[in-house]
């Protein structure tokens with residue numbers, strides 16, 4: 083047994099399923115998860131001393147590579163002043179100012195501790211603002227594990243086969259309306275059938291949680307105008323896309339202005355942080371400015387703020403990061419496409435900037451139903467073949483890969499080579 087396997091056996095006795103977040107358990111791909119000891123730059127190292135090229139990057143936050151020196155230094159500096167105060171700090175003001183300057187639609191922002199907290203709070207605020215109860219989400223989008231979102235949910239919920247989680251009350255489920263992604267007509271029908279009842283529409287402006295799925299031309303514009311027509315608060319969940327697809331996230335890249343935005347991952351530089359923000363009149367509903375209650379003992383934690391600020395400042399001051407991420411994404415896309423052509427495989431690749439998924443299906447993938455046509459056993463074999471070749475992918479077909487700027491051209495070539503070999507192995511071992 084490897085050290086990772088031994089640790090997993092013990093973990094299963096102590097932690098549900100042996101992990102603190104379901105996708106990590108490798109259930110979708112079989113085998114035993116790697117237990118990670120450390121990571122630096124483009125590499126992650128397991129407990130057995132093996133190194134892997136990173137294409138998950140903590141599910142997004144490590145956009146500058148692991149243990150990026152300015153972020154490390156900021157944390158080292160911050161811990162000298164204690165770890166938490168439960169009182170306002172200068173850093174929270176600096177963080178709010180920076181986010182507002184980077185994200186076009188955000189006029190006021192509240193820090194929380196995770197993406198889940200951000201999305202839960204955002205819909206509560208939208209409900210308080212509109213006086214309505216229902217929300218619309220899209221099938222296969224994941225907005226964290228708040229009850230309202232575990233209806234037709236993507237990511238781990240989809241991977242584990244429980245998109246509608248037990249434990250969510252019927253009343254909560256009834257208030258969550260769902261539509262297929264990229265289907266404006268379906269949204270229009272929902273809004274008309276639930277006239278004046280829908281508080282918010284929440285979506286991933288580029289989906290990462292059924293694999294990477296792009297909005298079709300006109301989709302985000304159409305959603306914006308439907309929300310305007312029906313007085314619905316439009317929430318862009320930019321927990322994944324924020325500070326990744328552009329300095330100002332997907333909303334900058336696509337030129338669409340949501341009413342509220344939820345953020346996470348990169349904003350904490352790898353520490354547990356989330357945030358929600360948006361229109362001043364809506365955000366002024368939040369307590370103590372307004373009546374909608376939301377709080378957090380550790381919210382705005384000084385260590386987390388220091389890490390996040392160092393990360394965001396670097397991204398803000400170095401636009402070259404984004405052009406490099408585009409280059410890396412394009413190079414991977416081209417390399418993978420060439421291999422698919424060479425092997426005669428009709429699979430689909432969805433990529434935008436540094437988000438990327440190779441879908442093992444002939445269908446083009448623009449929604450949950452398309453994603454579900456993938457050959458999952460083939461993906462499992464491919465995943466393990468990549469691992470054997472030293473490439474660490476998300477252990478599920480229904481996730482996006484996240485590239486960091488630490489990936490050199492030489493490493494990209496290694497990934498492309500590993501991909502071609504792994505596809506061959508996965509097909510041969512069917």
Ligand SMILES: Cc1ncc(COP(=O)(O)O)c(C=O)c1O
Nearest residue numbers: 196197198224225226321322346
């Ligand atoms: C788009 C999106 N929203 C919300 C979340 C929830 O964030 P967290 O896992 O930090 O609670 C995630 C990731 O899990 C996500 O990808």
Ligand SMILES: N[C@H](C=O)CCC(=O)O
Nearest residue numbers: 103104105141237238291
């Ligand atoms: N897709 C999820 C977040 O981005 C995967 C991370 C998790 O659920 O642990």
